[in-house]
Amino acid sequence: MLTIDSVYRASRELKNVARRTDVIYAPKLCPGAELYLKTENLQITGSFKVRGAYYKMTRLSEEEKARGVVACSAGNHAQGVALAAKKNGIKAVICLPDGAPISKVEATKSYGAEVCLVEGVYDDAYQKALRLSEEKGYTFLHPFNDEDVIAGQGTIALELNEQLPDVDAILVPVGGGGLISGIAYTMKTLNPKVKVYGVQATGAPSMKNAVEHGQIETLPSVSTIADGIAVKKPGELTYELCGKYVDEIVTVTDDEISAAILALMEQHKLVTEGAGAVSVAAAMFGKVDLKGKKAVCLLSGGNIDVTILSRVIKRGLLMSGRTCQLMIELLDKPGQLKNVSKIIADLGGNVISVHHERGNEGTDVNGCFLRIELETRNYEHISQIRKALTDFGFKLL
Numbered sequence: 001m002l003t004i005d006s007v008y009r010a011s012r013e014l015k016n017v018a019r020r021t022d023v024i025y026a027p028k029l030c031p032g033a034e035l036y037l038k039t040e041n042l043q044i045t046g047s048f049k050v051r052g053a054y055y056k057m058t059r060l061s062e063e064e065k066a067r068g069v070v071a072c073s074a075g076n077h078a079q080g081v082a083l084a085a086k087k088n089g090i091k092a093v094i095c096l097p098d099g100a101p102i103s104k105v106e107a108t109k110s111y112g113a114e115v116c117l118v119e120g121v122y123d124d125a126y127q128k129a130l131r132l133s134e135e136k137g138y139t140f141l142h143p144f145n146d147e148d149v150i151a152g153q154g155t156i157a158l159e160l161n162e163q164l165p166d167v168d169a170i171l172v173p174v175g176g177g178g179l180i181s182g183i184a185y186t187m188k189t190l191n192p193k194v195k196v197y198g199v200q201a202t203g204a205p206s207m208k209n210a211v212e213h214g215q216i217e218t219l220p221s222v223s224t225i226a227d228g229i230a231v232k233k234p235g236e237l238t239y240e241l242c243g244k245y246v247d248e249i250v251t252v253t254d255d256e257i258s259a260a261i262l263a264l265m266e267q268h269k270l271v272t273e274g275a276g277a278v279s280v281a282a283a284m285f286g287k288v289d290l291k292g293k294k295a296v297c298l299l300s301g302g303n304i305d306v307t308i309l310s311r312v313i314k315r316g317l318l319m320s321g322r323t324c325q326l327m328i329e330l331l332d333k334p335g336q337l338k339n340v341s342k343i344i345a346d347l348g349g350n351v352i353s354v355h356h357e358r359g360n361e362g363t364d365v366n367g368c369f370l371r372i373e374l375e376t377r378n379y380e381h382i383s384q385i386r387k388a389l390t391d392f393g394f395k396l397l
Helices: 004-014 049-058 062-067 076-088 102-110 122-136 147-163 178-190 206-213 236-245 254-268 274-284 306-319 336-346 379-392
Strands: 023-025 034-039 069-072 092-097 114-118 139-141 169-173 195-201 248-252 294-299 323-331 350-358 367-375
Touching: 004 049, 004 147, 004 178, 034 147, 049 076, 049 139, 049 147, 062 139, 069 076, 069 122, 076 092, 076 102, 092 102, 092 122, 102 114, 114 122, 122 139, 147 178, 147 236, 169 178, 169 274, 178 195, 178 236, 195 206, 195 274, 206 236, 206 248, 248 254, 248 274, 254 274, 254 306, 274 294, 306 323, 323 336, 323 379, 336 350, 336 367, 336 379
Parallel strands: 034 294, 069 092, 069 139, 092 114, 169 195, 169 294, 195 248
Antiparallel strands: 023 034, 323 367, 350 367
C-alpha cells in the first residue's frame, strides 16, 4: 500500500539524484491570484519522471536487476528509467511510440538504454513492453500505475509543503495519473485543506472521463500537442487515488497550451513541453477559480522537440492576439495600399507579410483583395486596427 512513509523513503533515496527544483513567483500569468511555478522542467533529464523511475529501481531485488528492465513511455519516463538503469548498472529496454519527439528518443539513447520504436501511441508501446517482459524475462517498470513510482512522484509535494507551506491550490498535469496521484495523496495527507486540480488536454481526457463516469474507460484515440499526457487509458491504481484525493480535473485546448508555452518563454525564460504547460494554460484561461488564492502550477517537463517549437510559438502568438491576419476588399486604384499601411502604422501595428490578388469571378471588375499578416500587442489592439480600417471605408472580410 502507498504510505506517507514510502514517500519520505523515496525522498531520502533521491536526495543525491534528483534536484530540489525551485519555485518561481509568476504574478502576470493569472491576474488576481498569487501564482507560483514549480520548475520540474529544470529537473535532471528535463522531467519529474526521474523521481519515480529511480525510486522504483532501488526497490528491485538483485535477481530483477540482473534480468534487466523494460519500460514504455512517450519520452520522459524513458529518460528517467534509462538514467536510473545506467546509475545502477542495469540493462534497460525502452519502448517508445514512433511519434515521440526525436529529442526524447535521442536523449534516451544517450543514457545507454536500448530503444524500441513502436508504431502508434503510448498505449501501443505499453503492449509491446509487456510482450518483451514475458518473452525476455525483463522486469516491467510501469510509468504511472505503480505504488513505488507514485511514491517517487509524491516527493514533489514534500518539497512544495516546505517551499509554500500556506499554498491554497496545486495545478498538476494528468496523463496516466502517476504524478497527480503522488502529489495529491502526499499533500492531502500533510495538509487536507489544499485543493489539488488535475489538467488534461481536450484531445486526451482519459482520467477526467474515468472520474466523472465512475469507471475506467479507454479512449478510441488521442490527439494533442501535449504528447507526454496523450494516454488512452489511466491506471487502476491512479484512477482510485485520483477519485479519492483530487478535487477536480479540467481540460485545455492545444491553442491554450501553445499560448501558455509562449507566455512561459517570454515572461519567465522557461522552456516547457506541451504536457508541462497545461497547468499554466488552466490558470491563464480561467479553468480553475484562483482569484485571491495562493496557487502553484507544476511545470512537469521541458523536453519539447525544437522542430515543433516554432509551430507552437506561432499558434501561441495567434491565441494571445500577438499576430493576426486581415483580409481587406479594395478598389484597384493607386493609393489604396498606402492608406492601409498608414492606418496600421499610426496605430503601432507591424506588417510582416502582404499578399495582393485580383478579384475573382462574381466580384467587382475593379476589385482586389489584400491579405495582411500583422504583429500586434493583444486582441484590443487588433480591434482598434480593424475599427480604424472600417471607419476609413475599407471592407474587411
